[in-house]
Amino acid sequence: MATWRTNATVWDNATVKAFSVFDGCDSQVEGILFDLTLQCINVAVGIPANILVIAVLVRNRKDPATSDIYLGSLAFMDAYFGSMTPISFLNLYHWQSKEVWSALKFSYGVKDTSGPLFLSCICLDRFVAVLFPLAFGRLNNIKYRVGLSVLVFGLTFAYSAAKVVGGLPDFEKVFTGEILATFTWMVMCNASILWALKKSSSVGKDEMHPMKRKAFKIVLSILCIIVVNYLPPVALFPFEDYYSPDVFRCYVQPVGFAFLNISSTIQPLVYLSRLEKVPFLPDTCVRKWCSCVAEVKVKTKPAQNTSNQKKT
Structure with missing residues (x-):
């Protein structure tokens, strides 16, 4: 399905030939099938997991964590993205509607932008809490996090709208620059947090403070997501010029986006695994x-x- 993102103009310019998910890659479908398989996992596992995360956050709204608004927004966006997969299949093989395809392009823009940006916000929240606790106490008001979330939503919708319009020169390089910048920030941020937590826990103390232990677990979970989901596109996409156009379009991009897409399942599962008890389940x-x-x-x-x- 990743080929849809780069071949968006094919639909817009096509007059006779109907759009196909394998367009241009009919004899090289392995990468696209890999992406399709992971998106099916998002539907079966990711949507229920994200709904459960939202339910847990709503249940704990009387005693929320500072990053809950970012987690809730991320879960909502991932659930929305997963819900578009069945619509994608129906549009490809039944409806073949240009309007529906525009909505699908918008959902891909949402996925490309919201995940990296909201994870960066969570990293920023933990970074300030651990390394600058006094400043964190002064900035503990929820209005700051609401404002940052609104900014992320604005950037996400602007990017998604531009993807729907299409025709912008070198537009795909915007995503490459975004993923490189957010990946670098998250790695540096988490490395600084882990170093600070390790340093503070080794000063004559056998156990880490509960709040710092919680921050440590959050940082490790985010590092897991970063390595599994964001490292492949970061490692592959900047070297587009070294691949032939067919190889990059049919293999490199589908595989890179597949790892990014499956984060809609991994992110909520990692969050739920950190809970001592998962509510709403027997x-x-x-x-x-x-x-x-x-x-x-x-x-x-x-x-x-x-x-x-x-x-x-």
Whole structure:
């Protein structure tokens, strides 16, 4: 499906030939099929996971974390992007509507921009909280985060609208520059946070402060997302001139965008994995999924109790 992003003008200029997801890559479909497979995972797993994340954030609205507004916005955008995949299939093989295709291009613009920018906002929030706690206390008002979220939404919709219009020279390089800039920022930001947390926890303390431990887990989860989802396009797209046009369009771009697209599933799952208890799910279901973790906890607790009894 990544070929849709770069071949948007094909639909607009076509008069006789109907648009096809394999257009120009009919004999080189492996990369496109890889992207299609991951987008199907977004529909089956990513949409329910993102809805669950939104439900958890709404449930915890009385005691929210400072980055919850970014997480909620990101989950909403990812759920919206996943919901467009069935529409994409219907439009390709049944409707073949130019208006629907414009809406699909808009959804790809939303995915290209909202994920990197909202993750960068979460990194900024954690960066200030860990390295500049006094400034973080002064900027703890939600209005600052609402304002930053509005800015991100504005940039996202502007980029998506430009993608729908099409015809802009070197427009795809805007995404390459954006992904390089946000990737560099997130890596530097998270590296600084990890260094600061490691330094503070090694000064005569056996355990890390609960707030710092929470920040540490958030940073590690974001690093996981960065490496898995954003490193492939960062490593591949800047070298477009070194590939032949067919190879870049049919293999490099679909694979790079596929890793970016599957973040709609990985991001909510990583967030849910950090929760001590996942609400709205039966305990029996959670135990079945996490039986190994439950067994470890059951075994370690009696061991800790017996050791404490010996000490007393």
